[in-house]
Amino acid sequence: MKKLDPRSVIIGFLVAVIGFMSIGATNTTFDSITVGEIILKDQSLLIKTSLGNDIMILSTFPGADGIMGIYNSKGIITTTIGNSPHGGGMLEVNDSDGDRSITLGQTKNKTGAIQLDNKHNKNIVWIGATNEDDGHIILSDRYGEGQWGRTGKRP
DSSP states (O other): OOOOOHHHHHHHHHHHHHHHHHHHHTOOOOSOOOOSOOOOSSSEEEEEOTTSOEEEEEEEETTTEEEEEEEOTTSOEEEEEEEOTTSSEEEEEEOTTSOEEEEEEEOTTSOEEEEEEOTTSOEEEEEEEOTTSOEEEEEEOTTSOEEEEEEOOOO
């Protein structure tokens, strides 16, 4: 019977450890992640399914305006939550092709507004406030041209 060389035993042990570590290093699936803060390396964070399909994007624009987009099964953003061009909050709902259909947001006068668009991307309903802060509704034809409007101002 041959005697075991101590160096051969140590080398064999280290090779086995390296082998087990390399097998474990290929598993990148976590059951949960707990963090206190996420700092984006780039301007956005894209979340995908295990099949590689886009689900959601978190992004930022110059001036630190954040935005979140949610994708449909076709890879098109159908819901956006973020900031309006005037700095207030905004929710935008798009159709299955990504065309805007509903916008809930804030105007430059810091008043709420609701906008509905038709399938031709024309604004057909606008609900908001006048410059005097009275309620205001505008109904437009299919071409986006205002046809009827009312304000809540007393005569």
